[in-house]
Amino acid sequence: MSENASSADGQGTPTREAGGVRLRQVLSQLPAYVPGKPASAPAGVTPYKLSSNENPYGPLPSVLAAIGQGAAAVNRYPDMSVAALTERLSRFLDVDAECLAFGTGSVAVLSHIITAACDEGDEVVFAWRSFEAYPIATRLAGAVPVMVGLDEQQRHRLDAMAAAVTDRTRVVLVCTPNNPTGPCVHADELEAFLDRVPNDVVVVVDEAYVEFVRDGDAVRGLEVWRRHPNVVVLRTFSKAYGLAGLRVGYAVAHPPVAAALRQTATPFGVSSVAQLAAIASLDAYDELAERVAGIVAERDRVAQGLADQGWKLPASDANFVYFPLGTDSADFARACEEAGIMVRRYGDDGVRVTIGETEANSRLLEVAGAFGAR
Structure with missing residues (x-):
């Protein structure tokens, strides 16, 4: 190593004394942007990624x-x-x-x-x-x-x-x-x-x-x-x-x-x-609008199904639903993931679930019903 090269302490962190680069202090204060988790599921279960508000349909x-x-x-x-x-x-x-x-x-x-x-x-x-x-x-x-x-x-x-x-x-x-x-x-x-x-x-x-x-x-x-x-x-x-x-x-x-x-x-x-x-x-656009209408219909079906279960969720005009679960958020996200549905948890605020394929949305209703309305 040359005398100008960076060294590291025992934790692998560059030290300023050893020539470590200076980066903006604000970087240490930034919240991390958390992408939606990729789809995964137990063996024999079809996984669905409902964590990123993606359109479930491929290109026309x-x-x-x-x-x-x-x-x-x-x-x-x-x-x-x-x-x-x-x-x-x-x-x-x-x-x-x-x-x-x-x-x-x-x-x-x-x-x-x-x-x-x-x-x-x-x-x-x-x-x-x-x-x-x-x-x-x-x-x-x-x-x-x-x-x-x-x-x-x-x-x-x-x-x-x-x-x-x-x-x-x-x-x-x-x-x-x-x-x-x-x-x-x-x-x-x-x-x-x-x-x-x-x-x-x-x-x-x-x-x-x-x-x-x-x-x-x-x-x-x-x-x-x-x-x-x-x-x-x-x-x-x-x-x-x-x-x-x-x-x-x-x-x-x-x-x-x-x-x-x-x-x-x-x-x-x-x-x-x-x-x-x-x-x-x-x-x-006309073909795409038909797909959007189908997603909206699924959103409304999910929202009504959750309401019938006793859930009181915010009214959604997007392609997702939100569960403001507070400290129950981790448990609900875990229950979804165990059922093969990847969702987006926001700390102890709530969980967002994208409207996806019909089968995925029906599985969400099953998980939410078993979890019990909050």
């Missing part, structure tokens, strides 16, 4: 053909301007192309938003519990997360969030439907909230699950965006479109903000394959 034939077409040219860099997808999505959403910005999933675009809006010590306000990437992206940008607890129905307390806005607030995140709890924010609630938030604060309406929403009073992000220059709508192709493995998300923002998001994005972040698959998915 037309989308799979587009993926194959793109795979033949992966020796070339993708179009950094995402021009073809921008044009197609612009027509699909009826928004100007200059209002669109893309990234490797909506979580990447979320980071672009916070990076573009926040300096060191600025604040980002969001509900908690909500999407677990929010505090991570905030800390990495050098900003301070301001977390406002949900109400007893696991819904956003927008009055409390408005009260938490200060002169250091640069971004507010509104997840609707809320991940992991399920309820959506209502349109009148958000309008009243926006009346209280300064116009120079970016308000992100995170609609990763918008295609599953059936609540007639729910926020419609694009309608809100058209009326408010400080609103950004965040969406993804990962959930309803079933492209989670290709990582493409986008924001709809007014031109100055959208330009800033493109400026802060990783160059060539959205692959050629992802762009072609997203375009093919938009072209096949």
Whole structure:
């Protein structure tokens, strides 16, 4: 070993005295992003992964053909301007192309938003519990997360969030439907909230699950965006479109903000394959909408079955249900896993279960019935 090489103590930790590299202190304060567990089950039992809010269906034939077409040219860099997808999505959403910005999933675009809006010590306000990437992206940008607890129905307390806005607030995140709890924010609630938030604060309406929403009073992000220059709508192709493995998300923002998001994005972040698959998915939207309707029907069947068992769960407008079990969360997650269902536990707060195949959903009902309503 050279005299400049790093050594380690008995625990395998680089020591500063021995030339250990200096990393940002914030890394030691970051919560870990926990991915959904892979499917596993006892011998003879079919395993189901219901831990990651994935679409249980594979790509449509037309989308799979587009993926194959793109795979033949992966020796070339993708179009950094995402021009073809921008044009197609612009027509699909009826928004100007200059209002669109893309990234490797909506979580990447979320980071672009916070990076573009926040300096060191600025604040980002969001509900908690909500999407677990929010505090991570905030800390990495050098900003301070301001977390406002949900109400007893696991819904956003927008009055409390408005009260938490200060002169250091640069971004507010509104997840609707809320991940992991399920309820959506209502349109009148958000309008009243926006009346209280300064116009120079970016308000992100995170609609990763918008295609599953059936609540007639729910926020419609694009309608809100058209009326408010400080609103950004965040969406993804990962959930309803079933492209989670290709990582493409986008924001709809007014031109100055959208330009800033493109400026802060990783160059060539959205692959050629992802762009072609997203375009093919938009072209096949009617077929995809039938699949979404089937998932919604299964969600409603599961919700009704759980209610019949005596469970009192938050109303979900997403592709999952949430069990706010507190300290019983570990036992319930274990019972699911022993039955071959991998679920997503959130510490001692609760357990989220994705709506999957019919057989998986029926097995969830069996496990929940045996566990007993809480």
